[in-house]
Amino acid sequence: MTSGPALVSILRQGDVLVASVHTALDDSQMLRFQHDLVRQIGEHRARGVIIDVAALDVIDSFASRTLQSIADISRLRGAATVIVGIQPDVAFAMVRLGMGIGELPTALDLEEGMVHLARVRDRARR
Amino acid sequence: MTPSAASDEPQLEAQESADIAGLVPLLQRIVTARVGQHPAAEDIIQETLARVLAAEDRIEPGMLEPYAITTVRNVIASMWRKDDVAARNQHRMHDPSESVEAAELLVASEEQLAMTEALARLTDRERQVLLAHEVSGLATQVLADEVGSTAGAVAAQLKRTRARLRVEYVLALEGTEPPTDRCRAVLLALSSADRRRQRELDSARHLLECDVCARLSEPLLDRAPERPDEVRVPIGADPDIVSARQAARELAVRAGFVGADLTMLATAVSEVARNIVRFAESGEVSIELLARPRAGIRVIARDTGPGISDIDRALQDGFSTYDGLGLGLPGARRLMDEFEVASAPGKGTTVSMTKWFEKKG
Numbered sequence: 001m002t003s004g005p006a007l008v009s010i011l012r013q014g015d016v017l018v019a020s021v022h023t024a025l026d027d028s029q030m031l032r033f034q035h036d037l038v039r040q041i042g043e044h045r046a047r048g049v050i051i052d053v054a055a056l057d058v059i060d061s062f063a064s065r066t067l068q069s070i071a072d073i074s075r076l077r078g079a080a081t082v083i084v085g086i087q088p089d090v091a092f093a094m095v096r097l098g099m100g101i102g103e104l105p106t107a108l109d110l111e112e113g114m115v116h117l118a119r120v121r122d123r124a125r126r
Numbered sequence: 127m128t129p130s131a132a133s134d135e136p137q138l139e140a141q142e143s144a145d146i147a148g149l150v151p152l153l154q155r156i157v158t159a160r161v162g163q164h165p166a167a168e169d170i171i172q173e174t175l176a177r178v179l180a181a182e183d184r185i186e187p188g189m190l191e192p193y194a195i196t197t198v199r200n201v202i203a204s205m206w207r208k209d210d211v212a213a214r215n216q217h218r219m220h221d222p223s224e225s226v227e228a229a230e231l232l233v234a235s236e237e238q239l240a241m242t243e244a245l246a247r248l249t250d251r252e253r254q255v256l257l258a259h260e261v262s263g264l265a266t267q268v269l270a271d272e273v274g275s276t277a278g279a280v281a282a283q284l285k286r287t288r289a290r291l292r293v294e295y296v297l298a299l300e301g302t303e304p305p306t307d308r309c310r311a312v313l314l315a316l317s318s319a320d321r322r323r324q325r326e327l328d329s330a331r332h333l334l335e336c337d338v339c340a341r342l343s344e345p346l347l348d349r350a351p352e353r354p355d356e357v358r359v360p361i362g363a364d365p366d367i368v369s370a371r372q373a374a375r376e377l378a379v380r381a382g383f384v385g386a387d388l389t390m391l392a393t394a395v396s397e398v399a400r401n402i403v404r405f406a407e408s409g410e411v412s413i414e415l416l417a418r419p420r421a422g423i424r425v426i427a428r429d430t431g432p433g434i435s436d437i438d439r440a441l442q443d444g445f446s447t448y449d450g451l452g453l454g455l456p457g458a459r460r461l462m463d464e465f466e467v468a469s470a471p472g473k474g475t476t477v478s479m480t481k482w483f484e485k486k487g
Contacts, residue, residue, distance in 0.1 A: 024368050024371075024372070025368075026364040026365045026367055026368045027364045027367065027400070027403075028364045029364075057375070057389065057392065058371055058389060058392045058393050058396055059393075060393045060396040060397055060400070060457075061397060061400075061454060061457055062396075062400060087389075088386075089385050089386040089388065089389035090389055092386040092389065092390070093386060093389040093390045093392075093393045093461060094393075096390055096457075096460050096461050097393055097397075097457040097458075097460060097461060098443060098456065098457050098460060
């Protein structure tokens with residue numbers, strides 16, 4: 001187990017989970033994060049998930065794939081996911097890398113992320 | 127104690143020693159928090175347990191844990207105090223009359239033997255010039271005049287001879303012969319800090335593959351000047367991927383890279399480092415600043431893995447042999463300016479990629 005400061009924090013705001021990544025994660029930490037988040041969706045009966053990746057200086061193929069998996073798994077567990085805070089340089093590199101992130105809902109920042117989730121749920125209610 | 131309780135006593139004792147054994151995880155936590163991975167950590171725990179055991183009769187029921195906690199704190203504090211005193215008094219410990227240890231003498235004689243043998247392996251000519259210069263103290267100019275050469279040529283020759291002597295010395299000291307033909311050449315290139323020759327021989331790859339050279343090269347590399355424009359990161363597990371890309375980023379920042387270039391570089395390093403972890407288990411990523419033909423940064427990822435049988439296919443998008451996006455190599459290629467893969471089945475893989483630094487504005 002890793003000790004020291006938490007790498008990721010998952011907070012609850014109403015029925016939305018806000019997961020902030022604080023530092024660069026390696027592959028196994030990324031998978032642990034995925035596991036923890038999916039578990040907490042069930043525990044808290046969350047309907048929405050916001051993942052804040054503003055602290056990530058690199059989102060490579062593995063990180064993208066993991067974020068994609070989290071979004072897919074959350075959807076199957078009944079929660080909408082939105083990724084927020086992708087840095088401009090990181091976005092640039094992701095496009096160059098050739099990441100297909102079309103399916104992954106994203107928003108500029110936390111605030112926009114909340115708005116996005118609210119809109120998704122409005123649509124679902126109608 | 128009442129007579130009626132006497133019969134319960136053995137049972138009670140067993141209960142108490144079980145309690146004491148139960149203290150171990152608690153003590154471990156406390157000790158780790160205070161001294162971390164200190165080599166004395168285990169001793170501290172044992173000492174504490176011994177003291178608690180000795181005081182067992184005096185400890186009131188239920189007070190075992192607090193007693194143990196206080197004791198372990200005291201043990202740690204007295205350890206620090208002792209260390210501190212020792213450090214302050216260390217200069218008094220030196221005894222000039224102390225005789226040289228037998229072991230040291232043995233080492234010295236071994237070293238001498240190795241040096242004799244190393245000298246014997248040089249050619250007569252090399253040995254003569256070296257000894258004349260180093261032992262008799264003849265200037266290079268004098269030596270040059272003797273053979274009708276220039277001082278510069280003699281100095282260069284001396285430099286080569288010293289490099290060879292170092293290689294032969296470490297070989298003699300280890301008492302080994304290098305396992306392959308290439309070993310000597312590689313060690314010589316390392317010993318003389320000849321970077322062009324090292325590249326020609328691909329010495330970094332040889333060191334990954336040859337255990338003997340990897341061991342022997344350490345003292346040879348130690349004397350090479352610190353190179354601020356190069357970083358090598360050994361890759362063996364997941365966390366190394368992050369270290370490699372951070373090292374690349376730091377070096378690139380120093381070279382003047384900014385913004386998206388930095389992120390693209392770090393992402394590409396991440397991809398190639400991951401390939402090493404996934405396919406080869408061990409290897410290294412070396413990152414080097416380039417000044418010519420223009421400012422840039424070169425990343426070379428080497429591994430001793432199974433190699434890639436079809437490089438063209440590995441460079442196609444979506445071709446993945448593990449559960450990935452298949453973006454590793456092709457993605458890294460798009461992120462960098464130059465990209466090259468050399469590999470053959472069973473021979474490991476070398477990915478070299480370069481990013482040029484473009485001054486903006």
